[in-house]
Amino acid sequence: MAKMNMLQAINNALDLAMAKDDGVVCFGEDVGHFGGVFRATSKLQEKYGKARCFNTPLTEQGIAGFANGMAAQGMKPVAEIQFADYIFPAFDQIVNETAKFRYRSGNEFNVGGLVFRTPYGGGIAGGHYHSQSPEAYFAHTPGLKIVVPRDPYQAKGLLLASIACPDPVIFFEPKKLYRASVGEVPEDYYELPIGKAEVLQQGKDVTVLAWGAQMEIVQKAVEMAAEQGVSCEVIDLRSILPWDADTVAASVKKTGRLVINHEAPLTGGFAGEIAATIQKMCFLHLESPIERVCGLDTPYPLALEKEYVADHLKTFEAIMRSVNF
Amino acid sequence: MTNPNNATITTVHRAEFTASDALKIPTLRILQDDGSLYDGATAPELDKDTALKMYDTMVFIRVLDERMLAAQRQGRISFYMQCLGEEATTVGSAAALSDQDMIMAQYREQGALRYRGFTLEQFMNQLFSNEKDLGKGRQMPVHYGSNAINYMTISSPLGTQIPQASGYAYAQKLRGLDALTLCYFGEGAASEGDFHAGLNMAAVHKAPVLFFCRNNGYAISTPANEQFVGDGIACRAVGYGMKAIRVDGADILAVYQATKMARDYALKHNEPVLLESMAYRLGAHSSSDDPSGYRSKEEEALWRKNDPIARFKAWLLKQGWLDEAADNAKTEQLRADILDALKVAEKVAKPGIEHLISDVYAEPIPALQQQLDELKAHIRKYPDAYPITAGRLD
Numbered sequence: 076m077a078k079m080n081m082l083q084a085i086n087n088a089l090d091l092a093m094a095k096d097d098g099v100v101c102f103g104e105d106v107g108h109f110g111g112v113f114r115a116t117s118k119l120q121e122k123y124g125k126a127r128c129f130n131t132p133l134t135e136q137g138i139a140g141f142a143n144g145m146a147a148q149g150m151k152p153v154a155e156i157q158f159a160d161y162i163f164p165a166f167d168q169i170v171n172e173t174a175k176f177r178y179r180s181g182n183e184f185n186v187g188g189l190v191f192r193t194p195y196g197g198g199i200a201g202g203h204y205h206s207q208s209p210e211a212y213f214a215h216t217p218g219l220k221i222v223v224p225r226d227p228y229q230a231k232g233l234l235l236a237s238i239a240c241p242d243p244v245i246f247f248e249p250k251k252l253y254r255a256s257v258g259e260v261p262e263d264y265y266e267l268p269i270g271k272a273e274v275l276q277q278g279k280d281v282t283v284l285a286w287g288a289q290m291e292i293v294q295k296a297v298e299m300a301a302e303q304g305v306s307c308e309v310i311d312l313r314s315i316l317p318w319d320a321d322t323v324a325a326s327v328k329k330t331g332r333l334v335i336n337h338e339a340p341l342t343g344g345f346a347g348e349i350a351a352t353i354q355k356m357c358f359l360h361l362e363s364p365i366e367r368v369c370g371l372d373t374p375y376p377l378a379l380e381k382e383y384v385a386d387h388l389k390t391f392e393a394i395m396r397s398v399n400f
Numbered sequence: 401m402t403n404p405n406n407a408t409i410t411t412v413h414r415a416e417f418t419a420s421d422a423l424k425i426p427t428l429r430i431l432q433d434d435g436s437l438y439d440g441a442t443a444p445e446l447d448k449d450t451a452l453k454m455y456d457t458m459v460f461i462r463v464l465d466e467r468m469l470a471a472q473r474q475g476r477i478s479f480y481m482q483c484l485g486e487e488a489t490t491v492g493s494a495a496a497l498s499d500q501d502m503i504m505a506q507y508r509e510q511g512a513l514r515y516r517g518f519t520l521e522q523f524m525n526q527l528f529s530n531e532k533d534l535g536k537g538r539q540m541p542v543h544y545g546s547n548a549i550n551y552m553t554i555s556s557p558l559g560t561q562i563p564q565a566s567g568y569a570y571a572q573k574l575r576g577l578d579a580l581t582l583c584y585f586g587e588g589a590a591s592e593g594d595f596h597a598g599l600n601m602a603a604v605h606k607a608p609v610l611f612f613c614r615n616n617g618y619a620i621s622t623p624a625n626e627q628f629v630g631d632g633i634a635c636r637a638v639g640y641g642m643k644a645i646r647v648d649g650a651d652i653l654a655v656y657q658a659t660k661m662a663r664d665y666a667l668k669h670n671e672p673v674l675l676e677s678m679a680y681r682l683g684a685h686s687s688s689d690d691p692s693g694y695r696s697k698e699e700e701a702l703w704r705k706n707d708p709i710a711r712f713k714a715w716l717l718k719q720g721w722l723d724e725a726a727d728n729a730k731t732e733q734l735r736a737d738i739l740d741a742l743k744v745a746e747k748v749a750k751p752g753i754e755h756l757i758s759d760v761y762a763e764p765i766p767a768l769q770q771q772l773d774e775l776k777a778h779i780r781k782y783p784d785a786y787p788i789t790a791g792r793l794d
Contacts, residue, residue: 109621109694130622132591133558161557164593200478202540204556342767371771373760378529378537378750382775382789388782 079260082253084227085115085192088234089153091264093123096151098188099238101128103138103155112157113194113253139165139191143172146186151238159195159247160207173243174218187241190234194250195223196288196338197384203374208287208339210315213245214348220244221315222269223287227258232267233313240269249288256291272319274326278308281332281397284323284349286312289336289385296390305398315345323349324356331362332397336385341369363400366393425634427646427678430653433706435714437653444657448721454495454652455716457515458487458709459731464510464520465683467738468527472541472687476746477527479541483508485650485682488708489614491515492655493582493675496663500579502568504552504561507542508614508681509584516549520737524745536759537751559585559592562611566602566672569609573670580608580666582659588619590633599640602672610662611637611674614649616681621694637674649679650708653715680706753779753789 110117490511545553565583783790
């Protein structure tokens with residue numbers, strides 16, 4: 076075990092993946108010599124050469140299309156989109172190409188092994204172009220897998236699983252935690268399962284569900300609730316697509332209540348999908364309406380970021396509304 | 401249809417490539433470092449007042465950049481972007497426009513903005529995201545914009561303004577206005593799909609737009625030789641069937657003359673023109689960047705000598721239009737004024753909570769109004785957690 080922050084854990088995962096399989100290639104804007112604007116690909120060009128870790132021209136649609144082509148040939152491109160806010164020029168390549176490659180060809184061709192890594196989320200005074208959480212747009216696209224880690228250990232294991240995955244994966248990295256989140260990480264290769272939620276804390280009164288950087292926010296809320304005598308069960312969803320409805324439903328059947336928290340705006344956010352599924356699976360077990368604590372239905376602001384975000388206080392209030400319904 | 405492919409048909413009977421470097425575009429230089437003109441060069445027509453306004457704008461931006469980068473280092477603002485080394489590029493081009501022309505910039509064109517008349521207070525209000533900011537404190541520092549002076553608000557995503565400029569200019573043409581659109585972007589942004597889309601649309605639909613590429617050598621850490629292989633950006637314009645001109649970006653007389661010529665041509669013929677200004681991004685990409693990770697101090701030192709302000713100053717002195725002592729005193733005064741304005745702007749309140757939901761739509765939709773009401777109730781319960789808005793919810 077070694078102490079790593081999330082960037083080091085991601086860098087370590089990429090290093091191991093490149094060492095293990097020479098089909099793994101890392102590229103994106105500023106990814107080469109500089110090692111990426113956040114330094115996630117630091118030293119990889121030095122170690123594996125310019126052919127396997129390189130700067131691309133500044134074109135996200137080009138990066139995504141290039142990655143599709145490489146993956147179709149059978150390699151494992153790990154393409155970085157510098158900020159998730161800048162993924163939209165690549166939307167066509169990802170939604171119409173990446174996601175449908177296998178299906179449209181009757182499995183003649185596929186882009187399994189392709190991973191898009193991209194930093195997402197707020198809390199860094201980034202305004203609306205350096206703070207967005209666009210996972211729900213992609214969750215509406217069958218054929219993609221979507222993964223969001225919460226800490227360095229998860230980031231490494233889930234990234235290695237994403238690279239090994241036979242389907243294309245979008246790997247959203249909570250940039251707020253890149254250096255802030257530090258933990259023990261095994262130095263060897265390991266994978267964590269895609270599509271499996273993790274119950275972080277057992278509880279009996281209410282289930283609190285989130286992912287990525289919001290895990291530490293809900294943890295704070297859960298501690299406040301505990302002081303009020305409320306026992307929360309805490310779940311990290313980890314994968315948005317496919318998402319682990321069984322684990323969430325089993326928990327809600329036990330607690331009878333569900334609070335979902337995400338950074339992205341409320342309307343059309345992934346919490347809506349979860350709520351609809353869980354109310355069907357757990358209808359007779361629910362003691363209160365499912366609560367959603369999300370960003371407001373506005374672009375991500377700058378000066379009023381504190382007011383906008385789905386913070387621990389709003390989450391605590393939702394937990395209390397849920398148990399006092 | 402005699403020419404269905406819309407391409408030259410010159411027949412040959414032996415297979416031969418057209419060379420990838422067949423097109424070489426020269427760089428216009430007028431002004432030498434010592435303030436004299438190159439042999440055969442003619443200075444553009446420039447009256448004393450305009451020349452001094454250009455010079456003052458360059459100095460203003462240089463001093464503002466120094467002060468605000470320092471303010472970022474002190475933690476007073478969250479982010480900053482300098483335009484060090486590119487002052488002539490943006491000021492020279494903006495000076496060649498009419499005030500009615502629309503400017504669509506990328507983000508490093510504060511020189512053009514200042515030339516248009518953006519005030520020191522307006523700069524500061526945006527940088528401090530306060531309630532007087534025209535953008536209502538919603539965007540990161542340097543994302544300026546002002547309808548009154550025809551300067552489109554900056555958007556961080558790169559290259560998005562390029563096809564918009566084509567559309568804006570096309571609309572100017574349809575309206576019969578004696579005005580065009582100048583669109584700034586970097587050599588990195590020219591890799592985005594929007595660049596190609598924008599150029600082609602403007603050429604096909606004959607939009608009077610000046611595509612102004614600031615080729616400053618770097619897109620964050622990526623040098624131009626890892627960005628593209630061809631001869632800069634200007635040669636691409638020719639591929640889209642438009643005129644192009646390349647200038648020395650540290651030579652304000654060349655930038656001014658070329659832009660003036662391009663503007664006249666574009667308006668007269670309703671055609672786009674591409675200008676490529678060759679400069680060097682002497683500062684970091686932004687306050688979040690550290691160039692020592694990707695380029696040498698020696699390289700920077702070499703380019704530091706190529707100072708656009710010093711070159712223009714030498715010319716102004718030769719013209720007898722500038723008094724050095726008075727100029728130094730003026731710059732000292734400017735430093736003091738900037739610091740004073742900074743101190744005022746940082747004390748101005750942040751935007752009120754109503755601006756969290758205003759402008760998402762022309763009028764807030766019911767769901768948003770409800771979200772705001774709930775938020776206010778929440779803040780009333782936890783006023784200490786939301787100090788910016790808690791004291792003024794009503």
